[in-house]
Amino acid sequence: MKILTAAAMREADRQTAQQLGLPGVVLMESAAMRLAELVLSLDFQPRRVVLIAGPGNNGGDALAAARLLRAAGTPLSLWTTVPLEAYRGDAGINARFLQACAFPLRCLAGAPRGEALDSFRADLEQAGLVVDGLLGTGLSRPVEGLAAAVIEAINDCAAPVLAVDIPSGVNADSGAVMGCAVRARWTVTFAFPKPGLLLYPGADYCGELFVGEINVPSFLVEREPMALTTAGWVREMLPLRQAEMHKGDAGRVLVVAGSTGMTGAAVLAARAALQGGAGLVYLAAPENLCPSLEARLLEVITLPLPETAPGVIGPAALPLILEQAGLCHVMAVGPGLAAAPETAALLAELLPQSPVPLVLDAGALSALTGRSEVLSQARQPLVITPHPGEMGRLAGLSTAVVQQSRLEAARRFAREWSCTLVLKGAHTVIGAPGGAVYINPTGGPALATAGTGDLLTGLIASLIAQGLAPTGAARAGAFIHGLAGDLLGPGRGHSAADVLAAFPRAFEYLEQPISGPSPYLKPVHPLSLYRDGSRDNFL
DSSP: OBOOOHHHHHHHHHHHHHTSOOOHHHHHHHHHHHHHHHHHHSOOSSOOEEEEEOSSHHHHHHHHHHHHHHHTTOOEEEEESSOGGGOOHHHHHHHHHHHHTTOOOEEGGGSOHHHHHHHHHHHHTTOSEEEEESOOTTOOSOOOHHHHHHHHHHHHSSSOEEEESSOTTBOTTTOOBOSOOOOOSEEEEESSOOGGGTSTTHHHHHOEEEEEOOOOOGGGGTTOSEEEOOHHHHHHHSOOOOTTOOGGGGOEEEEEOOOTTOHHHHHHHHHHHHHTTOSEEEEEEEGGGHHHHHHHOTTOEEEEEOEEETTEEOGGGHHHHHHHHTTSSEEEEOTTOOOSHHHHHHHHHHHHHOSSOEEEOTHHHHHTTTOGGGGGGOSSOEEEOOOHHHHHHHHTOOHHHHHHTHHHHHHHHHHHTTSEEEEOSSSOEEEOTTSOEEEOOOOOGGGOSTTHHHHHHHHHHHHHHTTOOHHHHHHHHHHHHHHHHHHTOSOSOOOHHHHHHTHHHHHHHHTSOOOOSSTTEEESSTTOOOSSSOSGGGO
16 A cells, blocks of 8 residues: 655645546545544444534545534534635535535634634533544644644543544654644544654554545556555465475575574574474574574574684684575574674675575674675675664664654665665664665554564564565565564563564464455554454454
8 A cells, every 4th residue: 555745645636636537526525435434433422523624625524524424313513713615625615515504513713712712622522522624634834823722622622533634733744743733543544644644753643544445546656655564465475375385385594693692582583483484494503502592492403603702603604604595595694693893794795695585683783883885785685674773873873863764764775775674663664675665554562672673583584485575575574573562462561472472363363354444444553443442352
């Protein structure tokens, strides 16, 4: 599913109306139908809705939805921030229709400011649901005046909020909060998601996100560089498990990992490769660590490597690694490796000579601090999985700068280093060598614990071994890894081992058809199929 900036969405709307002949008012009616469908599917008490419509097309969606909800028998009240006669274009068509039908509504601009807002707040106290159609994706300056006062009143009320297209006050492209913003429990965006709904802090304001189909054809946006990884896409990408297959058919992974005090990282990466579906996993580690690793990894074959210092491997290990890699389909390097000069020297020789694709993480990336040019020397496809701190050290940027420009950082350095770059975090961003960028919607607080990155490394390697292209494996791996964490719930107390144990449940969940409240409403997160406002019945 493509992700469109506000400008790209406006252009897609324009082409749909002017070139394909589907009028804008029809698109607005479709948006209103999606909004009404979601309202009618939600369980909220009392069953009374307060809608607030701003002056633009976002407000027009709310005006049209109010008409549909009233026809469905939903008790509601409709507020506007401008008189009906002030609406223009497609929103104006809906406003004039309501006016002709004497639709009951109240205008915040039609009375003294304090008096009108007091009435609005009193109405909010009686609501079971608030529909926010105040400001849309065109917002480009800080919110102030009446709009800011309305947002404050909405956030102060107890009722949950459903945002129309985007929570009012959130920048559609960056996710920045423009002074203040509505905190929504749900957001229904139209046609395609916008970056600001998936980038923080905006993602924190939109709640559960749905994409409503309004008949903007996907072929109009085929060349857009951003896309969202969806459960349906991952399901289609996963290799089939044939009844007659054996372990040799399921892929062979070589993991190069571990150092003194960091054997756990090697164990987690190797186990993740196995539980990700690989048929055979080999663990190459410093020779003195192998006895303890063998005791903890009954299904993994160990390969002792010569050490240059206790727990540290260097270029002397290269022949053994290359020999074993020649028998495998992919190599994962880095979990628990010492970030030592010897490691950097090994990588400088390994990347140009590896016979198989590589996945680099953790110690391997830290060892290359100040030597990122080594990444461009890889002979085979390369995937790197840095967290923001590792990304900053590789790129010579501060962590803050990386976090402020996650999309651009992933895009720029994936191209510069000719690799697939998995920039971990909320939400994980995957940059492809050709310039495409993908956002992963899964993953939450359960992943904020030591060792989960090692699981991701092993899982991506496992999917490559099973036949997925490196960028596809990175996207699918990030989704499954995040879903496994989300299946544990939002509570504390989970470890990386718990996330690993949830891998089978995540795969099983992906085998189920995932749909929304209607065929035209798609949940962005596969656990968004609720009716009572919680995920408990899906865990």
